[in-house]
Amino acid sequence: MTRRPTARLRAITPYAVPRLPTPIDLPLDGNEGPAPEAERLAEEAGPLAAAISRYPDPSALQQLWADRLGVPPERVRITAGADEALDRIIRAFVGPGREMLTTAPTFEMFERYCALAGGRYVDVPWTGGPLPLEALLSRVTRRTGVIAIATPNNPTGTCASTGALLELSARAPDVVVLVDLAYVEFADEDPTSALLERPNVMLTRTVSKARGLAGLRVGCAAGPADLVGWLRAAGNPYSVSGLSLAVAAASFRSDERRVNEAVAEVRREREALARLLAPLASRVWPSQANFVLAEFPKVRWTWEALAGLGIGVRCFPGRPYLENALRIACPGNAADFARLERGLRAVLEPQALLFDMDGVVADVSASYDEAIVQTAAAFGAAIDRGEIAAARARGGANNDWEVTRRLMAAHGVEQPLEAVTARFEQIYQGSKESPGAPGLCERERLIPAPPLLERLAARLPLGIVTGRPRRDAIRFLDRCGLRDRFSVLVTMEDGPLKPDAAPVRLALERLGVGRAWMVGDTPDDMRAARSAGVVPIGIVAPGHAPETMRGALFEAGAGRVLGDLAELEELLP
Numbered sequence: 001m002t003r004r005p006t007a008r009l010r011a012i013t014p015y016a017v018p019r020l021p022t023p024i025d026l027p028l029d030g031n032e033g034p035a036p037e038a039e040r041l042a043e044e045a046g047p048l049a050a051a052i053s054r055y056p057d058p059s060a061l062q063q064l065w066a067d068r069l070g071v072p073p074e075r076v077r078i079t080a081g082a083d084e085a086l087d088r089i090i091r092a093f094v095g096p097g098r099e100m101l102t103t104a105p106t107f108e109m110f111e112r113y114c115a116l117a118g119g120r121y122v123d124v125p126w127t128g129g130p131l132p133l134e135a136l137l138s139r140v141t142r143r144t145g146v147i148a149i150a151t152p153n154n155p156t157g158t159c160a161s162t163g164a165l166l167e168l169s170a171r172a173p174d175v176v177v178l179v180d181l182a183y184v185e186f187a188d189e190d191p192t193s194a195l196l197e198r199p200n201v202m203l204t205r206t207v208s209k210a211r212g213l214a215g216l217r218v219g220c221a222a223g224p225a226d227l228v229g230w231l232r233a234a235g236n237p238y239s240v241s242g243l244s245l246a247v248a249a250a251s252f253r254s255d256e257r258r259v260n261e262a263v264a265e266v267r268r269e270r271e272a273l274a275r276l277l278a279p280l281a282s283r284v285w286p287s288q289a290n291f292v293l294a295e296f297p298k299v300r301w302t303w304e305a306l307a308g309l310g311i312g313v314r315c316f317p318g319r320p321y322l323e324n325a326l327r328i329a330c331p332g333n334a335a336d337f338a339r340l341e342r343g344l345r346a347v348l349e350p351q352a353l354l355f356d357m358d359g360v361v362a363d364v365s366a367s368y369d370e371a372i373v374q375t376a377a378a379f380g381a382a383i384d385r386g387e388i389a390a391a392r393a394r395g396g397a398n399n400d401w402e403v404t405r406r407l408m409a410a411h412g413v414e415q416p417l418e419a420v421t422a423r424f425e426q427i428y429q430g431s432k433e434s435p436g437a438p439g440l441c442e443r444e445r446l447i448p449a450p451p452l453l454e455r456l457a458a459r460l461p462l463g464i465v466t467g468r469p470r471r472d473a474i475r476f477l478d479r480c481g482l483r484d485r486f487s488v489l490v491t492m493e494d495g496p497l498k499p500d501a502a503p504v505r506l507a508l509e510r511l512g513v514g515r516a517w518m519v520g521d522t523p524d525d526m527r528a529a530r531s532a533g534v535v536p537i538g539i540v541a542p543g544h545a546p547e548t549m550r551g552a553l554f555e556a557g558a559g560r561v562l563g564d565l566a567e568l569e570e571l572l573p
Helices: 038-044 049-053 059-069 081-093 109-117 133-138 162-171 225-234 242-253 257-277 299-308 334-348 368-378 385-394 400-410 417-429 450-459 470-480 502-511 523-531 546-555 567-571
Strands: 076-079 099-104 120-125 144-150 176-180 201-206 219-222 291-295 325-329 353-355 462-465 488-490 517-520 535-539 560-562
Touching: 049 242, 059 076, 059 219, 059 242, 076 081, 076 225, 081 109, 081 144, 081 176, 081 201, 081 219, 081 225, 099 109, 109 120, 120 133, 133 162, 144 162, 162 176, 219 225, 257 291, 257 334, 299 325, 299 334, 299 523, 299 535, 299 560, 368 385, 368 400, 368 417, 385 400, 385 523, 385 546, 400 417, 450 462, 450 567, 462 502, 470 488, 488 502, 502 523, 517 523, 523 535, 523 546, 535 546, 546 560, 560 567
Parallel strands: 099 120, 099 144, 144 176, 176 201, 353 462, 353 517, 462 488, 517 535, 535 560
Antiparallel strands: 076 219, 201 219, 291 325
């Protein structure tokens, strides 16, 4: 079928950063550099009309970059990010019948570009320490077209010494040695000048990292003029927009102090992050990039829990050598670094467990939910359970009296909150005039098994944060013999209701702790926990549609949605 792509393309998995449905507002999974002063650079770029209306001319930036590298401009090719430079080099020197040799783990686009070029991909392990020079050289054959080395390596942060790279190029003189230097500004050693003296070495650089201009998509390839010349035919002639070229050139013309200060801050953060992770992770890889790679016993949960706090880090499912690793980029400013530190400690060193009551500890499907249905019916409104679940999924539903009034109003039945509350309480509590007719509160059942709560309480203090009236909460706990299991009980009377973070913070204060996880069954629970810096964990309450509620919980910030509260025990450090 002609509409099907080629077999070569079908065999390639498209690149995608693994992400959860949880919203992220501190993305540390892309390794972008600290953000520059974008408005200032745009002003310094000069008139942009020509950059918009004319085909782009990279010559000005090419000259500026060449001057920085100390080579003639014909030895530099401006590309759409370092990615395009890598792609062009591999297309030029790797193809059917040829091989590309590299290390593992390394930048995952190497393998994709090799596959697109039709070459054979060969790698040797590099899991720390010096570059495995002899192992690489032992795999060189007459079919080897490129040896690709990323240094500092992505995702490990490991560096190859200048001496090792020079020896590699000298002992493989007929092979193009491709050195990806995307993160070199953060390293202790810059091999650029020495490598540009070699006749078979090509370098790639970028403005994405140290200069913080990832959105421009501007990079370059540099090397011997004859090799660089071949790259012209390996891609389209106008791959970088005029706007990107102008702003990147302005960055090169601007005061380098801002760049140097940003790099210095990242280096300080990198060392601080490594020290922070040392007692928390099972392994911390030495890094000379703008990130730190660390391994964790419960890596997926750590990734999910950080996402629950709005912090995105990179995981590597299915990647050899990286199954237990997370790559965490340095934020580049003190406020975000402090937030990252608080998040890591909250996830990996919790001091308490907090629970919503209704739908988490107490099954209220036959009590509170039924009281909503019966109260509405008493005023002539027919409300079904699906409407109740939808209201809780939307959020702002921690007061069942108010929820009942709103649902009735949606059916055209308007009643004062006082009247709705009175009838609701009569149904829920039971009528004093009819002592033989128990209230719906008697139908409530305990969800978690008592032995589970006992085991959890033996490991961490437990607290409840609920929108219930205090008397209702205490009555349920006493009936189940659980009051002593919970060190703290925050209820309706204690202040604003969730999604306000105040009740969660109050629970932490009363417990005398600063770090906790919280399990809840509504978006309000997730938002309150997240705002308080507490790891939000969702669970679907009995009687609610799992898929609908799962989606709502993730959207509100849940790191994970449990199928059963017993799963919580497995997540604890």
